[in-house]
Amino acid sequence: xLRLTGIRKVFYPHSVNERVALRSIDLHLAPxxxxxxxxxxxxxxxxxxxxxxxxxxxxxxxxxxxGQSVTRMPEYRRxxxxxxxxQDPMAGTAPHLxxxxxxxxxxxxxxxxxxxxxxxxxxxxxxxxxxxxxxLGLEDRLGTPVGMLSGGQRQxxxxxxxxYVQPKILLLDEHTAALDPSRAALISRLTTVAIExxxxxxxxxxxxxxxxxxxxxxxxxxxxxxxxxDVPAAEKDRLTPQHLLxxxxxxxxxxxxxxxLLD
Amino acid sequence: MIIALQLGLLxxxxxxxxxxxxxxxxxxxxxxxxxxTTGASVTSVLIVGGQSPLLATVxxxxxxAVAGCVTGLLHTAGRINPLLxxxxxxxxxxxxxxxxxxKANVPLLGQTTLLxxxxxxxxxxxxxxxxxxxxxxxxxxLVTVWFLGTDMGVALRATGDxxxxxxxxxxxxxxxxxxxxxxxxxxxxxxxxLVAQFAGFADISMGIGLIVAGLASVIIGQALLSGRTVWVxxxxxxxxxxxxxxxxxxxxxxxxxxxxxxxxxxVLVVVALVLPRTAPLRQWRRxxxxxxxxxxxxxxxxxxxxxxxxxxxx
Numbered sequence: 366x367l368r369l370t371g372i373r374k375v376f377y378p379h380s381v382n383e384r385v386a387l388r389s390i391d392l393h394l395a396p397x398x399x400x401x402x403x404x405x406x407x408x409x410x411x412x413x414x415x416x417x418x419x420x421x422x423x424x425x426x427x428x429x430x431x432g433q434s435v436t437r438m439p440e441y442r443r444x445x446x447x448x449x450x451x452q453d454p455m456a457g458t459a460p461h462l463x464x465x466x467x468x469x470x471x472x473x474x475x476x477x478x479x480x481x482x483x484x485x486x487x488x489x490x491x492x493x494x495x496x497x498x499x500x501l502g503l504e505d506r507l508g509t510p511v512g513m514l515s516g517g518q519r520q521x522x523x524x525x526x527x528x529y530v531q532p533k534i535l536l537l538d539e540h541t542a543a544l545d546p547s548r549a550a551l552i553s554r555l556t557t558v559a560i561e562x563x564x565x566x567x568x569x570x571x572x573x574x575x576x577x578x579x580x581x582x583x584x585x586x587x588x589x590x591x592x593x594x595d596v597p598a599a600e601k602d603r604l605t606p607q608h609l610l611x612x613x614x615x616x617x618x619x620x621x622x623x624x625x626l627l628d
Numbered sequence: 629m630i631i632a633l634q635l636g637l638l639x640x641x642x643x644x645x646x647x648x649x650x651x652x653x654x655x656x657x658x659x660x661x662x663x664x665t666t667g668a669s670v671t672s673v674l675i676v677g678g679q680s681p682l683l684a685t686v687x688x689x690x691x692x693a694v695a696g697c698v699t700g701l702l703h704t705a706g707r708i709n710p711l712l713x714x715x716x717x718x719x720x721x722x723x724x725x726x727x728x729x730x731k732a733n734v735p736l737l738g739q740t741t742l743l744x745x746x747x748x749x750x751x752x753x754x755x756x757x758x759x760x761x762x763x764x765x766x767x768x769x770l771v772t773v774w775f776l777g778t779d780m781g782v783a784l785r786a787t788g789d790x791x792x793x794x795x796x797x798x799x800x801x802x803x804x805x806x807x808x809x810x811x812x813x814x815x816x817x818x819x820x821x822l823v824a825q826f827a828g829f830a831d832i833s834m835g836i837g838l839i840v841a842g843l844a845s846v847i848i849g850q851a852l853l854s855g856r857t858v859w860v861x862x863x864x865x866x867x868x869x870x871x872x873x874x875x876x877x878x879x880x881x882x883x884x885x886x887x888x889x890x891x892x893x894x895v896l897v898v899v900a901l902v903l904p905r906t907a908p909l910r911q912w913r914r915x916x917x918x919x920x921x922x923x924x925x926x927x928x929x930x931x932x933x934x935x936x937x938x939x940x941x942x
Contacts, residue, residue: 445798455790459786459790459794461789462782462785462786462789470783473798474798475798478783480780481778483781483782484777
């Protein structure tokens with residue numbers, strides 16, 4: 366469903382600030398794969414999602430989604446295939462637009478926006494139905510500006526908007542990290558439900574080890590712009606956070622000793 | 629007072645254009661000063677050349693649209709800062725407007741304009757005239773409200789509200805910006821065309837500082853009439869334009885120097901921008917916002933926990 370080959374991204378090339386964000390990433394997601402991605406700050410996790418969504422273009426390598434090469438395709442055109450939920454609950458919705466207007470944008474995704482009415486009775490009924498699945502009472506608040514909602518509510522709406530028109534790939538960028546534990550749990554539950562209901566292929570970045578183990582069928586660990594560990598479904602169930610921490614320490618230690626050797 | 633009402637209604641067409649860029653797209657567009665004169669000069673030259681006034685007016689509107697499109701392309705394709713893109717177009721238009729007119733002033737005295745029927749029957753500066761202008765503004769306002777309620781209009785509003793979100797939801801934000809600037813300056817060009825026919829001339833300096841009048845109308849309108857729906861915002865802009873012209877007319881009436889009007893306009897906008905941020909007004913707004921906040925059911929212990937939503941509501 367998603368195939369990355371030899372993805373490389375360098376920020377500020379040929380300057381003192383040059384930073385290699387992605388070295389040479391190869392990653393293949395089969396349809397229905399739900400991969401959790403962990404790694405330290407600066408490991409390249411967010412850059413990876415940005416390259417897949419088209420927000421930034423890779424310097425080298427290929428991005429292929431469902432057999433179609435999208436390496437050079439701009440973000441707004443990839444939106445037909447790739448949906449995304451951001452870490453910041455404010456990022457995924459337009460605050461001055463109402464709940465139903467926000468949903469109408471998700472509704473129009475991939476169809477292009479013409480001069481048809483954004484809100485019709487039929488669409489409104491569907492919005493209500495979809496919002497009801499969140500069980501937050503938002504279905505009775507269609508005319509409320511999204512800016513009036515809490516972070517948890519906005520993130521739930523962002524998730525709904527991302528999966529409203531079934532994407533081929535769903536990207537989740539630490540989408541529960543900015544929420545308090547109870548809301549994070551709610552959004553995690555809604556995420557699992559949405560992915561299972563729509564049989565989505567998903568990639569979730571997280572800093573939370575137990576979340577990375579609890580969700581998804583495959584786990585990938587990144588370090589310093591490379592994938593250093595790829596745990597398939599069969600092994601993932603047996604892993605514990607301690608295993609991951611040990612593995613992490615081992616990789617970091619290796620990197621460290623490499624550097625000392627170079628000195 | 630009738631004259632203030634008429635000017636207020638006429639310039640409301642321009643103010644609606646400014647609303648589209650400044651408020652909806654969050655793009656402070658300075659093209660306005662130039663595209664207004666472009667609309668006026670194209671229309672005037674065509675009328676003097678014997679074209680039908682209706683055709684001439686439509687041409688003025690289209691000329692404004694082209695100007696807006698240029699600013700949009702400078703910003704999106706050329707990656708030029710919005711303010712600078714507008715200023716560049718505006719300055720370029722000064723020369724272009726002189727080229728169109730061939731001189732600094734084109735009088736329309738004795739020409740047949742769209743307003744000739746009103747003028748000839750002596751109704752131009754009566755309530756009949758006001759009614760006609762109100763009809764024009766109503767039509768433009770209705771089209772604006774209709775457009776902002778379409779898929780494309782909502783995409784435009786989302787672009788101004790949260791560009792990153794719009795892009796990730798498949799909206800081509802570049803196209804939305806160019807489109808918004810084009811429509812906005814089409815309205816400004818139309819306004820220039822109408823004002824030239826009302827005043828009886830087109831002049832190279834008629835657009836100078838017009839953006840301030842547009843901003844004043846938008847800001848005053850919003851201060852007087854704040855609402856969430858698009859149509860309330862559109863009515864507010866028209867109201868703001870009328871109030872602004874009224875204030876200017878009163879200032880002239882009490883004997884202030886017409887040369888000071890630009891200074892007064894600028895001060896008016898500064899006051900309107902700063903005043904709402906002063907402490908008492910902010911408190912009042914917060915109070916109102918918290919009253920309409922949505923109970924937050926994502927909280928485990930529901931009702932008391934609704935408080936934090938207040939701050940999210942700007």
